[in-house]
Amino acid sequence: MVSWILKKIVGSKNQRELRRLAPIVRRINEFDEQFKSLSDDALRGKTAAWKDELSKIADPEEQWNRLNEILPEAFAVVKNAARRLKERRHSFNVVEQPMTWDMVHFDVQLVGGMVLHRGRIAEMATGEGKTLVATLPLYLNALTGRGAHLVTVNDYLARRDAEWMGVLYSFLGLTVGCIQHDQEPNVRREQYACDITYGTNSEFGFDYLRDNGMATTREQQVQRGYHYAIVDEVDSILIDEARTPLIISGPATISTHQYDKWKPLIEQLVRKQTMLCNRIASEAAEKFEQGDVEMGGRLMFKVKLGQPRNKQLLRMMEDPDKRRAIDKAELSFFQDTRKEELFLLKEELFFTIDEKSNESDLSEQGRAFLNPDDPNAFVLPDLINEFTEIDLDSSLSDEEKDKRKAERQQHCDEQAERIHNISNLLRAYCVFDKDVQYVVEENKVVIVDEFTGRKMPGRRWSDGLHQAVEAKEGVQIDRETQTLATITIQNYFRLYQKLAGMTGTAETEAAEFHDIYKLDVNVIPTNRPVARKDHNDRIYKTRREKYNAVINQIREHHVNQQPVLVGTVSVEASELLSRMLKREKIPHNVLNAKFHMQEAEIVQRAGQPGTVTISTNMAGRGTDIKLGPGVADKGGLFVVGTERHEARRIDRQLRGRCARQGDPGGSRFYVSFEDDLMRNFGAADRMTKIMERFGLEEGQELEHRWLNKSVETAQKRVEQRNYLIRKRTLDFDDVMNMQREVVYTYRNEVIDSEEPRTLIYEVINEAVPAKLKEYLEVDEPNYSGLINWVNTTFPLGLTKEKAQFETRSVDENAQFLIGKITEAYERKSSHEESGAVKSLERYIILNAIDRLWQEHLYAMDALREGVYLRGYAQKDPLIEYKTEAYDMFVELMANIKNEVLHNLFRSTSNLQAFENFLASLPQFLLREDAPTAGADAIPGGGAKRPAGVRTNIPGAGTQALEPENGEYAIDPVRRSLPKVGRNEPCPCGSGKKYKNCCGRTA
């Protein structure tokens, strides 16, 4: 009822909003009519005139208002240009294929364009021509000259759309660029400089990270701001990809995991569990045989706890009686009153695995097997109690108490780490399957996106799971990587002043778009009525029967030469179906994660007579399928779904592959009780009843629209759950995001600063007083410590007598010191080459930021894992994470400043200059008994060459000079970047060898 009312309200709100746009559509069309009489040049002239006008408006708000005013006219210009191209049958090439322009914007497309311009999501059914729709707002927003971006899901689409729509933009006098994976930085910069730029989300995101986290000069940066972006297939990008962040990684300094160590034991444990479960299952089979259904169900429930994918279990679930017995056992055990019993049941296994929540737990037996000497090795100590006990122990001094607590904390962290490692390995063995969730390639575990079936090289599961799977597969564990820079795609998109999205399927996730991204969804009606016939689902007991039925359906259409597109949820299922079709001698194409390259080409041809195409769920999203000759008369393309997906959205996408632009078409989903969705989230009980009532025989099917509903209920339940998981991931990421923004802003300030000296002085002015407070604003002021710090940081040669710190207040002392330091610094700078000083100063700050930020990222990774483990000790991980992350960040910023101070007098642009500076230092500094100022900077008082002095050679990037055999060798690797072998994969995550990627310029 509630949802019905909601729909009414939402539905009517949408209609009201669209109705309000109708008059503007009329105005656009009036302008279009007027423009028909203009010459090409006059039409084109409008672009330049608007660009000129808008470039003079500095205030973004005002500029935005002006865009709204010219919208009808501007949209009409685009539409009119499209008309001209169509009338002239303008032909051109798109991705090497000849093409003729044949489109003029429909009214609904004008509406879609307005929705996009307003920074909303336009839901337009698949095949409605969203590619063309985007041209309207892109043209309009590009007039500001600040760049408009269109984000696509893969490189092929970026190129196709840039070349295809580029015809229109060029006609109107706008430039269009396209980012491709293998482009060099200078090419990228040119693409970003265009009025409109197409590219994929990961290219945009990685460029952002490289620009803001790695580039050290303006010249090295390729992007130029984040003004307006339209995200195509926005659900796929903001929702499906929400779980894996973009990461640039490099060699790590420390590694704590012990996957290799535990692997052999876990393998044995898994084997033992399999044997145990098989034994229990046989026992259960006997009980069932003897008519003891209750006992049988109970035993099989135990198997389910220990091995959710046990073969015998799956087979028994096909039998309605047994299935009901098992479900009943499960239901009753999860009652609160039977907690104890459930616990005991679990203790009869070695471990339990929950497929739904992806969690695993060791039992007493399991623990004993892994560590027979100390079964407590896997139990987390109750820290809170222990701390209380320590606090209450009056025989301990405060110091001792702290020490003990620290020891207990350390012990607890170690235990937690161990438990975490083992839990990850168990999941890797029991829930993660090769060729389903991942593939192994070139000695690497590559994640397969469960939604698209695409491989995602460079992405990694977090929390150590990736390493666990690597250990399982025996490939090299990437222990040596650490995060150098990272951002989630969502947070990248939050950078844009205005963001819009389009997709065929957003409505089901409208609440999430609204809550998290402040993006509202408008559903745009189709241009022509949808002629697709969606048939009821067909439901079978077993997978086998289901697949047989699928093959029959395919054959039926195939003999008629009607094309069929078959969607699967995994690579494994694609291959199984392909084998079955081969046996039937039905020719077909398979496209899945493994054949990413030809994807678009194959999908394009899926509408030709007699073609059978098997595709993982949405491989080929965005590719246009045109019907071949005669196909429309045979009913158009027929889509077969071989499994309902976790999200309804994905099913709608698959259906939408057919019946585009009012074409005929049909679709049907096949479901079995063995499908993951049905097993884990199906209204299992109800289904079993239905099965019984109908007395399902082998090969028989169920079909009713009520059943579609119960499948959808299951889907909604999963969608809800996944939403919460994504939200949580984002909550964590928000913390990092704020910190990243602060650091990147500071970094850019340094890069852009014309007078970096002011930044240096800012650091001195902030860090010196803070240091003084550390030494002096305590119970017992530590004057000698302070003097020692001063003398090891700056070449001031301060003595107790000279400093007279005791005689002044802390503030006065600060002023005194700052004066001395700036004076010395000015003196040093005066010896440097004037042109080089600025880049040296920038370098000193950047270097400090980069080194410490990366260390910080490492610590944050560890913290995140750590607090997650603390979840065991009943604390809210997110709150813990936020508090500690904040403290760590404050410390980071202080450390950066201290590092800058530390390096101020240890860096030079030129060794000669440095020596001159040293020589100019007052004589007392060089006396034997004087404290050595800047200790390692001027050993022997400048007589020798200073070791470890970093220099900066302008124009050659940041490089280090180290003495080697009396010579100064140039170390070509930027210090802030990890050392990478030339043949190793590039740390930027491109997947290419270092020497062919970022290493090329090194």
Ligand SMILES: Nc1ncnc2c1ncn2[C@@H]1O[C@H](COP(=O)(O)OP(=O)(O)OP(=O)(O)O)[C@@H](O)[C@H]1O
């Ligand atoms: N105004 C138009 N007039 C004629 N044909 C059009 C028009 N707009 C779009 N088309 C055609 O419709 C087909 C589908 O276009 P497009 O691929 O842009 O759709 P889409 O909405 O992006 O679909 P998907 O959701 O699959 O990405 C293309 O063949 C395109 O040429």
Ligand SMILES: [Mg+2]
């Ligand atoms: Mg598209």
